[in-house]
Each structure stands twice: as C-alpha cells, then as structure tokens.
Amino acid sequence: MSYTVQEVLETIRMVETEHLDIRTVTMGIHLDDCRADTLSATKARIRDKILRYADRLVPTVKNIEREIGIPVVNKRISVTPIAHAIPGLDEEGYIEIAVQLDSIASELGVDFLGGFSALVHKGMTPSARMLIAAIPSALSVTTRVCSSVSVASTKAGINMDAVYLMGRTIKQAAEQTADRSGLGAAKLVVFCNPVEDNPFMAGAFHGFGEPDAVINVGVSGPGVVLSALKNLGEDVDFGTIAETIKRTAFKITRVGELVGRKAASELGVAFGIIDLSLAPTNAMGDSVAQILEAMGLERCGTHGTTAALALLNDAVKKGGAMATSYPGGLSGAFIPVSEDNGMIAAVEAGALSLSKLEAMTCVCSVGLDMIAVPGDTTAETLAGLIADEMAIGMINKKTTAVRVIPVPGAKPGEMAEFGGLLGRAPVMEMVPFSSSGFAKRGGRIPAPIQSLTN
Amino acid sequence: MEQRALITVVGIDRIGIISRVTGTLAENRVNIEDIRQTIVGEFFTMMLVADLKQSLCSLQELQNRLDEVGSEIGVKITVQSEELFRSMHRI
Numbered sequence: 167m168s169y170t171v172q173e174v175l176e177t178i179r180m181v182e183t184e185h186l187d188i189r190t191v192t193m194g195i196h197l198d199d200c201r202a203d204t205l206s207a208t209k210a211r212i213r214d215k216i217l218r219y220a221d222r223l224v225p226t227v228k229n230i231e232r233e234i235g236i237p238v239v240n241k242r243i244s245v246t247p248i249a250h251a252i253p254g255l256d257e258e259g260y261i262e263i264a265v266q267l268d269s270i271a272s273e274l275g276v277d278f279l280g281g282f283s284a285l286v287h288k289g290m291t292p293s294a295r296m297l298i299a300a301i302p303s304a305l306s307v308t309t310r311v312c313s314s315v316s317v318a319s320t321k322a323g324i325n326m327d328a329v330y331l332m333g334r335t336i337k338q339a340a341e342q343t344a345d346r347s348g349l350g351a352a353k354l355v356v357f358c359n360p361v362e363d364n365p366f367m368a369g370a371f372h373g374f375g376e377p378d379a380v381i382n383v384g385v386s387g388p389g390v391v392l393s394a395l396k397n398l399g400e401d402v403d404f405g406t407i408a409e410t411i412k413r414t415a416f417k418i419t420r421v422g423e424l425v426g427r428k429a430a431s432e433l434g435v436a437f438g439i440i441d442l443s444l445a446p447t448n449a450m451g452d453s454v455a456q457i458l459e460a461m462g463l464e465r466c467g468t469h470g471t472t473a474a475l476a477l478l479n480d481a482v483k484k485g486g487a488m489a490t491s492y493p494g495g496l497s498g499a500f501i502p503v504s505e506d507n508g509m510i511a512a513v514e515a516g517a518l519s520l521s522k523l524e525a526m527t528c529v530c531s532v533g534l535d536m537i538a539v540p541g542d543t544t545a546e547t548l549a550g551l552i553a554d555e556m557a558i559g560m561i562n563k564k565t566t567a568v569r570v571i572p573v574p575g576a577k578p579g580e581m582a583e584f585g586g587l588l589g590r591a592p593v594m595e596m597v598p599f600s601s602s603g604f605a606k607r608g609g610r611i612p613a614p615i616q617s618l619t620n
Numbered sequence: 621m622e623q624r625a626l627i628t629v630v631g632i633d634r635i636g637i638i639s640r641v642t643g644t645l646a647e648n649r650v651n652i653e654d655i656r657q658t659i660v661g662e663f664f665t666m667m668l669v670a671d672l673k674q675s676l677c678s679l680q681e682l683q684n685r686l687d688e689v690g691s692e693i694g695v696k697i698t699v700q701s702e703e704l705f706r707s708m709h710r711i
Binding site: 168 | 709
C-alpha cells in the first residue's frame, strides 16, 4: 500500500505541532468479587485482582505509543463503584480502601484510579452514606484516587437530599486540601445519568453491565480541529465548517480505535469503547474555546457561543461515529475551564460567566467542569448550582456533571493553581443571593415525563 | 517479524542524507519498498515504506539507531508502524 507524502506529513504535523494525542487508555476492572470477611482480606483481594489484569497496562501502552508514534497522555484504571462493590464498611474502612487503591495505582504507575463512587440517584444505602462521608478524607490523603457520586437520572429524578449532602461534601473536600487550593474537590464529580464506560476522570467508574475487565479509550485533538478550521479562512459557511470538523474527527478517532484494539489484544482483555471527545489541555492551541472563536466569535462566551458549540459537538460525533463501531463514554466536546487556555482567557476578559457555561452544557458533554468559585461559597449555594445542572441532564436525557472547587480563602478574580493536567482556574463570581431554603427542603424531585419511555 | 513501518526524514538538505539512512536500513536487513523524496520549503523531506520482515531488530531498536544517525547528520527521523497511516487515511 502506498501513501502520499501529503498524507504522511499531515499525520506527523498533527502530532508534532497540533497536539494530537490519545488522552487516555483506561482499564475498567470489576471489584465486586473482592469483598471478604475482613477488611485486610478484602484489601488483599482488591490488590490481587487489579494486578492480575493491569500489571502490564503501563508498559504495554508505552510500547504502543512508541510503535505508532502517538503519545498516550494518561494510563488509568476505573473500578466498580466501591460503595456497591465493597458494601458494609464504615467510614474508616472506606478511607482504608481508598488508600489501598492509591498505593496500587502508584505501584502500577497509572495516573488516576476512578471509582471511589456511589450511585444514589434514587436513594441511599448505608454503605453509600459511609462512602460519601469518607470522600473528603479519602481525597485528602490520596493523590491518584478519583471519586464520583450519581445524584440524579432521567429515570429516577433528582435526589435532593444527596444534592445537599454533596454540596457539603465538596466544601469539606476543598477545606481538607486548603493547602493545595482545594485540590480534593477537583477529584470529585457529581453526576446526572453517569455512563458506565467513561474513560475520563474524575468521573470514570466501571459499570455493572461491563465485562470483568475492559479497555476504553478517550481521544483528544482540539488542536487538530482548530488548525483545520484556521486553514479554511474566514469566508466559508457553516456547512463547510461542519464538514471539516467531521473529517478531522474521523481521523483522530481512527487513531483511538487503533490504540484501543492493540492495547486490548496485547493485554488479553475486551475492547470497550472509544470516547469521541475533544478534551482540551493547557498546551497552546489545544483549546475548545479557541475552536469556537475560530468560527468568528471575538471571545468564547459572547452571543453565538452556544450555537457554535452545538455545531462542534455534533460534527465531532458524526465524524467519530463513522470511524469506530463502538463509540461510547461521554463523547463530545469538553468545556473544563481550568484545562483550557481559551476558557481561562475568556473568564478573565469577562466574556464567559458561570451562567453562560451552564447554558453551554445543554449542548455538549459534560457539564460544569473544573470551575473555581470563592472559598466562602456556602454548601447550600453549591447545592443550588448542582441541582440546576442535574436538571439539565435529567430533562434532556443526557449526562451532566458538576466538578466545582470552592477554593479556600480565594476571592473572585484570583487564580487557583491545581497543577498538572488539572491546570489553573480564575475564581468565578457566584450570584450573591441565597439558595438555602431550596437546598434544605430535601426529598426527591420526581422523574420527568421523559422517563416514561416504555 | 511481520511489520511494515513508515520512516520519515525531515531536515536541512545536505550531502549524504539518503545514503546514511538507507545504509543503516540495509545494515539491519530492513527492505525498502517505496521511497519518495522532495524539498518542502527549504526542508529536505523523505518518506520510506520499509518492510521489517527480515529485520535483525525490532521497530523500537530501529528507531533508536536511526535517532543516532539523525542527530549525527542533523535531521529528524521518525519511524512509525504502518498501521497508523492505514487506519487514518484508508477506509
């Protein structure tokens, strides 16, 4: 088979100057057969099981990186939601499990391990309550463990008791890591309609319908899309823009498919899904916000931004769906603030507000992501913010999430640093009126009529 | 070893680039199936499709050896499995 010089150079340019990478290869592993009579026996079983599947994960993926010449930024593990896989522990017990998971992740050299999670969208088991109580401490004493809690779904409605509890839990997670700008809250996601095969942290967990172990892949490549759009010039219409994004998404998804299949076959586990995503990083030009601006918006956040994002998100899905037979996960454009230089600049310029971000989450994955808010934001205000985002997911039958960091001691306009892939975020202003009466009411917001699909 | 690789060489033009690269491939019993060369801007650009079936070394060892050659003669040599290009550019 022969290739043109242009094709080969295009691929090399995508990697060298446009930051094409595979964002993550995530191995999902069931832990629901690891519960033993004692805590120490349970911990030993967890270690044995994870090592059995994942001991070669990092070296295998590194080999693939070198062979095809595309970087895989993160190697990760997700496990069955711990509250359900390992039931019946107390708060201390769950913290010990988190520490054990952290040490396994560190031993294997994986960047993050997700699944310190509970699903409580319709109600809470005692185990789930204990796990949620353990989250702030667990996230402060570990570095690689990520946590998520599902508090709403289209089928169940919104568990408002859990929403308020998560408002308080986020506050505690931030306060217990005050010396690190509230980093604990950056590793904690609140979900509506979470997916079971999501390779992206902090919301990754290994769902109940999954095989014993599976490889899921998240692709990236905002830089490649941005560069393709810039090459189009300013006078092409939206049809041409959509077509260009589709073609580009196709190519980057094919790379993900190749990496995923190779990794799965070499590790001897099932291949799961490709998450067709545009996930930004703090590298120059690797920004979703800048893609929106390339469509003719002076700054991300101005009028027209939601429409531009809707076009982008849809075109990525269309191009990607053609490239892989198993799309899944969250699949769409991500709009975290702290991980996207264009978003950070838009917030600093006063173009992008929290309410515009909320509107944008209606047309993309995944939600209010990596947003820093003032440290004196109350748990009740956070609960109001979470409830709004959960309502968007519930009514629109989509996944939405909230990953918000009330940075201890920080005021609006200050910059919070989280380091690494989590980046830095300007502290955004909250609406100064109370949601307290609303948050404290409790109970469950009933499932909407959209849930009656049978 | 059943494997084909695409090798690209990019850098400032000078005498002997092709000879050094192809010489290294021959030493390692790597067969060249296709070779194209052009000047893009002021850069020497060469692309080879190489067959590693009879190769004495793995793709990664080959990459290491070509890295050494590349740094000696001032060009960037990339070795990538053909699978990448096939999946990206051929449906």
